[in-house]
Amino acid sequence: MSSVFRDTPLGQFIRFVTHNRVLQYPEEDADFRLPDEWLKFLNSSKAEYSSSSPCSSDASTLCINDDKIQGEKKDEIPSSSEGVSSAGTETPPVTISKETQDVVGDIERAIEKAKSASLVPRRTTDGTILVDWYSTDDPENPRNWTNLRRALIALILCVYTFVVYTSSAIYLNSGPGVAKEFGINATEASLGLALFVLGYGIGPLLWSPLSELPSVGRNPVYFWTMLAFVILSIPTALVTNYPGLMVLRFLQGFFGSPCLANGGASLGDLYNDLHLPYALIAWVSAGYCGPALGPLLSGFSVPVLGWRWSLLEILFAGSAILPVMFIFLPETSSATLLLRRAERLRRLTETGHVKP
Numbered sequence: 165m166s167s168v169f170r171d172t173p174l175g176q177f178i179r180f181v182t183h184n185r186v187l188q189y190p191e192e193d194a195d196f197r198l199p200d201e202w203l204k205f206l207n208s209s210k211a212e213y214s215s216s217s218p219c220s221s222d223a224s225t226l227c228i229n230d231d232k233i234q235g236e237k238k239d240e241i242p243s244s245s246e247g248v249s250s251a252g253t254e255t256p257p258v259t260i261s262k263e264t265q266d267v268v269g270d271i272e273r274a275i276e277k278a279k280s281a282s283l284v285p286r287r288t289t290d291g292t293i294l295v296d297w298y299s300t301d302d303p304e305n306p307r308n309w310t311n312l313r314r315a316l317i318a319l320i321l322c323v324y325t326f327v328v329y330t331s332s333a334i335y336l337n338s339g340p341g342v343a344k345e346f347g348i349n350a351t352e353a354s355l356g357l358a359l360f361v362l363g364y365g366i367g368p369l370l371w372s373p374l375s376e377l378p379s380v381g382r383n384p385v386y387f388w389t390m391l392a393f394v395i396l397s398i399p400t401a402l403v404t405n406y407p408g409l410m411v412l413r414f415l416q417g418f419f420g421s422p423c424l425a426n427g428g429a430s431l432g433d434l435y436n437d438l439h440l441p442y443a444l445i446a447w448v449s450a451g452y453c454g455p456a457l458g459p460l461l462s463g464f465s466v467p468v469l470g471w472r473w474s475l476l477e478i479l480f481a482g483s484a485i486l487p488v489m490f491i492f493l494p495e496t497s498s499a500t501l502l503l504r505r506a507e508r509l510r511r512l513t514e515t516g517h518v519k520p
Contacts, residue, residue, distance in 0.1 A: 166188075169492075172494045172495075173384075173489070173491075173493070196512075202298070205284050280301045296502070304505070314434045317430075317492075320485075320488060325424070326450040326451070327481045328420035329452075329453075330457060330481065331360065331416060331417075331420060331454075331478045332357060332454070332455055332458065333456075334474045334478060336462070337466040338471035339353040339356075339357075342471055346405070346406040346409075348406060356410060359413045363417025363418035363419075364420055367422065368424055371425045371426065372422075376499075378497070379500075380500070382429070383495040390485070390486055391486060393420045394482040396416050396419065397475065397479040399412055400412040400413065400478070428444060431444060434496060462477060
């Protein structure tokens, strides 16, 4: 159960407060022992490594023996160089699209995963060890988490995306009230919507590359920007001047944009190419439903309670999803998780050459 909360903001906070004595990783357990294959590798004087290895350079991708694949497919898929059939007639060369190769690769990885094969790390020519998952069914790998856990994370991302996207169009019904309150025309009042959209158009230029840094990861970007989004929603609903309202609306969009920048990447961390499209359908649907339902949600309250209620609804929705993200949304970036594992192994093995 501890693994469910360990990589969430709450889990990391608990680990920080307790100096890593609570919610420990396997490498921090006193009884932890590296897999036998890893011990043999670390104790060996030499390790074979080829820079032209057929395995993917992505540490989270399972490496499959290329010769084995060719041997299994040799009788099933004709080579593209074979132009003459057994009957002597010419046949067109058979080519396989990249999409088909990806699907075949996912099937191969699923088969290997079912076998629970151990993964041996590799060493570069300069002696640097490339840290990988311990096995194909390593429970620390996000793609090996239970279906229920991954579905819960996908649901949180969808609700998070819905809240931010709804916050753009929910402002529409407040336009007439803003124009009357600050003595401006309808065009100037509508700028509150345009600046929000501009903000979550510019935000991904910063948040998307930042979340790809292994030393940062996706979770800090999600949580801290959402916290800023909720905090900014308070003065946005209470502001008493037009320029301040426009600036705050832009900042709302800017800090709410990580769902647009990183949502698909997080789902890609959880699901392989066979199942990712289904998760993306749900996530994109949440994004589309936000602007469509936003005016409907504020259409009931704004005419009765005033134009500020659309902005208060943003605050209510953001305040509801923020604690859920804090408690249940874990880090999903394989690069970040492997970097943290490498740091723990570095301390464990007392060597400075273990890197992700």
